[in-house]
Amino acid sequence: MKSEKVLITGCGGMLGSAVYPYFTKLYDDVLATDKDVNEKWLFKLDVRDHAHLDSIFKEFRPDLVLHLAAETDLEYCETHPEIAEATNSVATRKIAKLSEEYGTTLVYISTAGVFDGTKSDFYVETDKPNPIMVYGQTKYDGELHVLNNCSKAFVVRAGWMMGGGEAKEKKFIYKMLKQIGENKKELFAVNDLWGTPTCAYNFAQNLHALVETKQYGTYHMVCAGGGTRYDVAREILSICEIDDVELTPVSSDFFKEEYFVVRPPSERLANAGLDRIGCNLMRPWQDALRDYIETHFPSYVRSRIQA
Ligand SMILES: NC(=O)c1ccc[n+]([C@@H]2O[C@H](COP(=O)([O-])OP(=O)(O)OC[C@H]3O[C@@H](n4cnc5c(N)ncnc54)[C@H](OP(=O)(O)O)[C@@H]3O)[C@@H](O)[C@H]2O)c1
Structure with missing residues (x-):
């Protein structure tokens, strides 16, 4: 078992239900959080509560943060842009800054929805995002906050998620x-x-392998084929x-x-970055x-x- 401490945000959702069992098998100390405590292993954390984030970093001192928390409903984001921004963008900036301060590795889960969708071929990591809706814009803003504020950071873009059972x-x-x-x-x-459908269980496994490489940066992580x-x-x-x-x-x-x-x-999306570093398990x-x-x-x- 690994001794590093892992903090997971938004762990009560579709992806969290695959990431939690996978990471608890590997790491001794996992603090799984969400704003809704729908499992007994979840601890309450609304990532918009910056004072709570401060105290969690101070007390728990995570070595690794898997930042899954997001407002993911596109229609809700469009009609509640201030909540989408506070959750997907502003909270992410706070987490990125805290991660830098504490020397923590940060993994931010992003989305194919940062692109405008006009490319006729699969998107690769070097393509420029151009979001066309609030969800995509706030997630892209989150990506930029992560890359601009945290030196040990991964931005990992997923596709159509399947997971949660x-x-x-x-x-x-x-x-x-x-x-x-x-x-x-x-x-x-x-x-x-x-x-590109994305299997949450396969994603959790590949996420762990990617973190192990310490090759920070932006990656696409989706199942093969579209x-x-x-x-x-x-x-x-x-x-x-x-x-x-x-x-x-x-x-x-x-x-x-x-x-x-x-x-x-x-x-x-195509996993060009994962292919390049020999870490594509999807x-x-x-x-x-x-x-x-x-x-x-x-x-x-x-x-x-x-x-
Ligand atoms: N689902 C997809 O197709 C997809 C595709 C690409 C990328 N992603 C990304 O993958 C990550 C995980 O999403 P998912 O698929 O697991 O979706 P999900 O089931 O909606 O999970 C997101 C979790 O974050 C929680 N959350 C929302 N606001 C929060 C806040 N202020 N503080 C703490 N937790 C909060 C949600 O709680 P509530 O349910 O109570 O709101 C939910 O449990 C997200 O970052 C998302 O942007 C998802």
Whole structure:
């Protein structure tokens, strides 16, 4: 076991539910925090509370901070820009400054949403961000604060997250499985937005390997391959062995009432930086998705139900 102390922020979410078990297996002393204490192993910390951050750094003295906390709902960020800024940007600056003061290594999780999505190929780390919505802008501001204020820092951009299982998966996969569970016979999925699914469990493993390299900087960390939401939905149906549901491709306009924030048309990332340093452990997204569903949602796989 490693003796370094690890502080994790925003650990009660999708990614935290994979990062926490992985890092507690490796490190003796992990302080997992979130603003909502939804697990008994979580300690309350709202990262907007700068005095609390001061006291945690002073008392716990983390060697490593995994800064996951963020306002991640795009529509909420757009309608509450001041909360998005305080959480994603201002709190990150504070954490970056404290990390520098205490000699702490800081890992900041960012997003493919920092790009405007107009590139026809996969984005690499040398491409210039150009956010088009509040979430992307505040996350990019957070990136700059990290790089400008902390010398031992990693900025790690993830793609469409899959993780959290039955309790915490709240994004696309959950929405698809929920409809399957409700016996819907027609599903709709967007086919004009491109991205790279990112398995939270694979991400946690790769994150640890990256931290070990001490090769600080900005990295993309996504599963291999890209696709649309429609491609992911088709794969989910195939993994669940469902052939009596009609899947209809639609444009993003179809969901514009619910998802009124315009997304970048392409959020496809390539792990060029990880490849360069020989630290790319990410699997093809289809393999990761299969493992994820079979492990965390076995009751949705027909042959498992019948067995
Ligand atoms: N989900 C994705 O597709 C995706 C893609 C790329 C990058 N990321 C990044 O990955 C990181 C982890 O996100 P996730 O996927 O695990 O999303 P998530 O499930 O929304 O987790 C984020 C966690 O941060 C917490 N949080 C929000 N405001 C906070 C505050 N002021 N203080 C402390 N905690 C706070 C949230 O609590 P509440 O739930 O109570 O708000 C939630 O538990 C984020 O930095 C996100 O930007 C996510």
